[in-house]
Amino acid sequence: MPAATPSPTPFHRAATALGQWIDSDYCPGGVEKMRAEPDRVDWVRIMPFIFLHAGCLGVIWAGASAFAVWTAVALYFIRMFAVTGIHHRYFSHKTYSTSRVGQFLLAVFAGTTVQRGSLWWACHHRHHHLHSDEPEDAHSPHVHGFWWSHIGWITSRRNFPTDYSKIRDLAKFPELVWLNRFDFVVPILFAVSLFGCGSLLAVWAPGLGTNGPQLLVWGFFISTTVLFHGTGCINSMAHLMGRRRFRTSDDSRNSAILAFITLGEGWHNNHHRYQSSTRNGFYWWEIDPTYYGLKLLAFTGFIWGLKPVPQSVLAEGAQADHHASVEAARLAAALHPELSFSSLKKVVPAAAALAVATAAAAQTTLPNKGDDPAIHKDVTALAHELNGHKPPPSLVESSRAPDA
Ligand SMILES: [Zn+2]
Ligand SMILES: [Zn+2]
Numbered sequence: 001m002p003a004a005t006p007s008p009t010p011f012h013r014a015a016t017a018l019g020q021w022i023d024s025d026y027c028p029g030g031v032e033k034m035r036a037e038p039d040r041v042d043w044v045r046i047m048p049f050i051f052l053h054a055g056c057l058g059v060i061w062a063g064a065s066a067f068a069v070w071t072a073v074a075l076y077f078i079r080m081f082a083v084t085g086i087h088h089r090y091f092s093h094k095t096y097s098t099s100r101v102g103q104f105l106l107a108v109f110a111g112t113t114v115q116r117g118s119l120w121w122a123c124h125h126r127h128h129h130l131h132s133d134e135p136e137d138a139h140s141p142h143v144h145g146f147w148w149s150h151i152g153w154i155t156s157r158r159n160f161p162t163d164y165s166k167i168r169d170l171a172k173f174p175e176l177v178w179l180n181r182f183d184f185v186v187p188i189l190f191a192v193s194l195f196g197c198g199s200l201l202a203v204w205a206p207g208l209g210t211n212g213p214q215l216l217v218w219g220f221f222i223s224t225t226v227l228f229h230g231t232g233c234i235n236s237m238a239h240l241m242g243r244r245r246f247r248t249s250d251d252s253r254n255s256a257i258l259a260f261i262t263l264g265e266g267w268h269n270n271h272h273r274y275q276s277s278t279r280n281g282f283y284w285w286e287i288d289p290t291y292y293g294l295k296l297l298a299f300t301g302f303i304w305g306l307k308p309v310p311q312s313v314l315a316e317g318a319q320a321d322h323h324a325s326v327e328a329a330r331l332a333a334a335l336h337p338e339l340s341f342s343s344l345k346k347v348v349p350a351a352a353a354l355a356v357a358t359a360a361a362a363q364t365t366l367p368n369k370g371d372d373p374a375i376h377k378d379v380t381a382l383a384h385e386l387n388g389h390k391p392p393p394s395l396v397e398s399s400r401a402p403d404a
Pocket of ligand 1: 129132238239252268272
């Protein structure tokens with residue numbers, strides 16, 4: 001019987017962590033062994049991450065200017081686009097195509113987000129979809145609690161390695177593996193560039209009132225720290241906050257607030273229902289700036305082959321919204337029986353019908369009434385019922401879903 005491999009001593013763990021500062025693939029015991037360890041915060045490994053947060057305090061010495069603050073805001077949204085449009089919708093889900101040079105440039109751009117390499121990101125995200133809200137899910141708030149899913153999991157030693165065997169489609173590109181392995185290179189170059197730009201502006205455009213240290217603190221430390229927490233909100237809150245349109249096997253939700261913070265990722269329940277689409281906002285009223293940005297990129301020819309949401313999924317969503325609206329009308333009627341002739345009972349079903357009609361108009365290829373009467377059923381009948389009328393037999397008949 002082979003002898004059990006001794007668990008690493010604190011000294012070995014610290015030495016491994018220091019090695020990973022430079023080479024994130026440095027893993028003497030092997031990736032599988034490290035991945036099998038229990039969750040444990042690796043304090044040595046996360047020193048750069050702590051330094052990123054501590055760097056925000058540099059504002060005490062660097063001060064502020066309108067230019068520096070707006071740079072931080074702009075870099076937040078530009079790089080949130082990189083997180084969602086590149087780390088997530090390209091590398092994790094391959095929802096569009098580009099050239100080999102194109103994907104390298106995308107990976108460099110995504111490296112400025114300081115969320116480690118695109119391959120590490122994709123590897124862990126695909127794992128999340130495989131095990132959503134199960135014990136294996138590294139950042140499920142239902143399993144591990146809010147703070148662990150927001151920030152804790154990223155500090156855990158077992159979550160640092162990239163398991164290339166799980167992302168063979170990406171691991172076959174050595175240039176991507178190199179960027180992933182030495183994931184400190186792009187962030188350092190980015191930070192130095194910001195310092196350099198600030199220093200040049202201090203000389204060339206003194207009226208802006210900025211300088212190197214100020215752009216470094218605002219453009220890199222503050223903007224990147226906020227960007228991390230904005231992204232983390234999807235892990236911690238998108239399975240807690242919002243509405244569930246689709247009955248997925250997890251607890252993912254749609255939230256307009258999270259969609260604003262993350263440029264469209266807040267439509268998380270949609271995404272869990274259908275991951276291969278380039279857009280997460282399935283309907284026109286679900287604002288998805290990342291998708292609009294990708295559409296613009298597609299016009300330039302830099303990317304192509306954006307994948308749509310299948311009509312069957314759109315129809316399923318429209319039906320779910322319709323039934324939820326009708327249910328809300330029924331609930332309103334049940335809660336306020338004294339309002340049996342109130343305008344509320346006329347307005348709510350009418351609003352439901354309007355919502356469905358709007359959805360159908362936005363998606364012109366949705367099934368027609370003749371194809372699937374179930375989509376249009378019972379709003380009109382319900383309006384008759386709520387007003388104390390008996391629906392005409394023809395209406396009842398036509399609203400009946402066809403036999404399977
Ligand atoms: Zn999720
Ligand atoms: Zn995803």
